[in-house]
Amino acid sequence: MQQFGIRPEEPDDWWEVEALYDLCFAPGREALSSYRLRDDVPPVSGLSLVARDGQGILAGAIRFWPVHVGDHDALLLGPVAVHPTHQGEGLGGFLIHEGIEAGRAMGWDRVMLVGDAPYYARFGFSRLSGVEMPPPTNPDRVLGLEISPGVWDGVSGLVTRWTR
Template sequence: MIELKAEQPQDRWEVEALYDLCFAPGREALSSYRLREGVPAVLGLSQVARDEAGILAGAIRFWPVHIAADPDDADSSRQPALLLGPVAVHPTHQGEGLGGALIRDSLAKASESGWSRVLLVGDAPYYVRFGFAGLTGVHMPPPTNPDRVLGLELIEGAWDGVAGHVIRWSGPVTAA
């Protein structure tokens, strides 16, 4: 039996160790990590999955970001979004559907919390089953393959007219 719960501060290092196990060395050099530095993950949406012995089986995190038409102009219109990732499942639990359960459950919580749009950098064949599709006009910092920038609307039309550069969140984290 696997239990999904909100990640707590005391889970941090165990989750980081899971990410180190599941992802290539240098994962923190990716552009998405520049967007996360110094910005806390969204409480309640970032989750851990633990087995019946309390051992970490999986984790997912969400980060607030802005999409800005002109990232150098502080007065430029900025649209809030959630950046999903990373999501990881311990190798001993892969193939059990745990990654999908983490994604579905946390997306439902994001919707309930009032967030309207989610983006990620990932493999479309995997994420399309959760409703993600390629985003045009939304640019992650380089070096990011634009074909891997995917979005999901939690509210119909939430990505309509949203274009620009994904930039670090500033200010308090509130759903939008």
């Protein structure tokens, strides 16, 4: 993997990151149910990361959002995107690992996302049964990762917006 500068996202990065997400995802991405959980809720400070190449051009980004799952707190990973000119270099996986480790260091113990199980299984994510994203969400795409062993055991219910 070529050298990238990885650092927490800053307010001045916001629109450039949004443009990267627009480039990498289908039109209407903000209509997805996961975006209703993000409306008017800031991403977790220090966990949303940007990767810039040697010329300072944005190559990738990842964001994490706080959510509630029933009576429990969790990080909602996403979106994560890598500019098409850098896809296949391992940058997306690196951002996922870095973000999860930063979450661990901040005391978070569970992470969830809506995504493709075969891709995210390599990072330790598996299907969460009993955890319901707002509709319309395919339950087979609701995945979780335990930062601390057993933290998803017995956790069920609707995923709701952060209210603290």
